[in-house]
Each structure stands twice: as C-alpha cells, then as structure tokens.
Amino acid sequence: MNLEQFDDLSGEVNTFLLKEKETVLLIHGVAGSGKSTVAKKIEEFIWKLNESNIKVNEYVLVPIYISLPSVKNPAFQIIEEALRQDEYGFDDLQLKECKELLEARKFRFLILMDSYDEMKLENIKKNLYIINKLYSNWSNPLVIFTTRSEILTSSNYSDWFAPEDKTKLKEIQILKFDQIQKKEYIKQFTNLSIKVLVFEIYEWQTKMLNKISMDIQKFEIFWHKFQTEFLKLSPIKTQGEILLQKKQIEEILLFLKKDQFISLQSNEALRRLDINLQKLWSVEKYEAMIKMINLDKLIDTPYMMEIIVQVPPQMLPKVTEILKLKQNFIKIFQKVLRSINESISDKIVQIVDIKIFKFVKKCLR
Known part of the structure; x- marks a missing residue:
C-alpha cells in the first residue's frame, strides 16, 4: 500500500482502487499486524482525496x-444501521x-468492514456482502474486509x-x-519521539498564552520546515545510546x-525539553535492548x-531504582551479617573460655 503516491500500482490497495478488476478486497494478517x-x-x-x-x-x-x-x-441492513449511528447520524429521508x-452515480461508496473475526460466532462464515445485497441496494460499492488470518482455516473461506x-x-x-522493516520502524519512531516532545x-x-485552540495544520507546516532545515542538515545518528548529541x-x-510559529521563550519549558530530549534512545540502544x-x-x-x-524507556528509571534498592539491601545485609558473625564469634569465645576455666579448675583439684 502506498497512499503517499496513489498512482503507484506496486501497492496492492492502490491497484484494487485504481484498476477496479475486483470489487471486494480481503485484508488479513495475524493478531497485531x-x-x-x-x-x-x-x-x-x-x-483527503475528497477534500x-x-x-x-x-x-x-x-x-x-x-x-x-x-x-x-451484521446480517441485516448493515449499511443502514451504520449510517444511523452517531458518527453519521442519517435519518430515513437522508438514507433514501x-x-x-x-x-445517479454522483458518488460511490467504499465500505470498510473491519474486524470480521471479532463478530459473534453465529455471524462468522456469513457472507455479509451477499446477505446485505450490497451490489443492488448500494449501487455496486467497493468493499474492504479485514480479519485475522487465524480464522481462515476452512478451504472455502473465500466464500465468506x-x-x-x-x-x-x-x-x-x-x-x-x-x-529491515524492524529497523526502519524504530528509526521512524525515534524521529517521531522528537516531534511528540x-x-x-x-x-x-x-x-x-490562553489561546482558544492549537493550530494543528500550522504545527504540521512548522514540523515540515523543521525536518527540512534541521534534521536533513544535522542527521540523527543511529549509533550510540543517546539519540541526540548535546x-x-x-x-x-x-x-x-527563533521560529516565528513556536517562538519558545520560557526558560522552564526549554529546560524541560532539554532534559527530555537527552532521554531519547537511539536505534542502536533499542536494538541492543531487544537482543539482550x-x-x-x-x-x-x-x-x-x-x-x-x-515500554522499556519508561521502565528503565524504575528498573534503575530497583537495582539501587537491591544494591543498598546487599550492602546493609552484608554489614548486618558481619555484625551477627562478630557477635556469634564473641559468644563462642566466651563459651570456650568458660569451658577452659572449668577444665583448668577441675585439673587443679
């Protein structure tokens, strides 16, 4: 799938939407894919295309x-039910x-039916396209189903x-x-971490500043400028433990x-951002942690x-704290153990001394 370049036919979804050889697309993968x-x-x-x-x-x-x-x-008037929900809010007249x-072909529906595998068991294996008469009732829409691959165990699952x-x-x-994709994911995430901060x-x-709302569109323009003017001139290294050098x-x-849009002047905000940027992990550190x-x-x-x-970057301070507690416990334990050993030694000496005294006293009789 290449939605950045819609006319790129190497993307399977792009081909489905542009070539129109098929009208139903089944996308499946393992859990979490x-x-x-x-x-x-x-x-x-x-x-976005509509806009x-x-x-x-x-x-x-x-x-x-x-x-x-x-x-x-799902097996009865699924489109009507979906359009009546709060997200769309259609009434009967609007549906008509x-x-x-x-x-009249003023537009065409692209129906995205997500999580087929999470329906009630009684609805699994039902062909929602045919049962709901999507071709005739909704003027031959394009339909995309998503589901987990794990449920596609039957040889005729395509019939669903x-x-x-x-x-x-x-x-x-x-x-x-x-x-390669794992490394690229981590690389993109590290860049995104800067944007989030x-x-x-x-x-x-x-x-x-008591502004009514944030201008997300202007922030995206600023971020594009930041990437162009800063990140390309000062590329982030993947080696070492920290993402950014001082x-x-x-x-x-x-x-x-200096930027006109952000114009960050608060010393406290700058100090906090400085600290948080120092904490960001590099690609190499993530890879080392994954391997370890x-x-x-x-x-x-x-x-x-x-x-x-x-998760790991958030856990690290707690893990460090636990390790410090463990080290302190070991130190204190060793001191206590030495103290106990010394006390026991003194008592043993005392016991031995008493026994020797009694033995000598007996011999002198």
Missing part, C-alpha cells in the same frame, strides 16, 4: 467505516436521498467474502516484519526560540513493535 490501522488509514486517505476533489475511476469515493463487532445484526444519489462473481474478490495478507511544549505554551539539542532549542532480553522473535508485528519501543 495492523489490519484495523490499514482500514483507518484508507478511510483517512479517501477523505482535493480527486476522483477515483470517474467516481467521488465516499468511505464508510464499520467496526463489525459494534453492529447489532443517499441511495438516489448513488443510483466473495461477491456473486467470485473473480471479483482480491485477497492480500499483511506479512510479518523482516529485519516538541508538540507537548507547543500544547503547553498554547495553554499558558550540540544537536542546543540547535533544536535555538531553532524553536531476547525479544527479536516476538516483535514481528506493528502492535508488538509499538509496545517494545514505548
């Missing part, structure tokens, strides 16, 4: 996202007008998703991360002070990668 994220990204991308008045095969595509587990009865516009013409079904599987400072400054952090703080605790085989999905890159 990012199926729902893909569905949401497609929805977001199609809305730019870009048509797909002479149609204005309108995405309808449906979380299948949240639908009361919508169908009329679809029939295919339209009447089975050649119109396209199937793609989200594969596990390879080593800068955004938090911008958010704090907005509140301090000089780089100083340059970032200076950039934020033998997690490499577990992090082959986006979900697991997200956990790995976020």
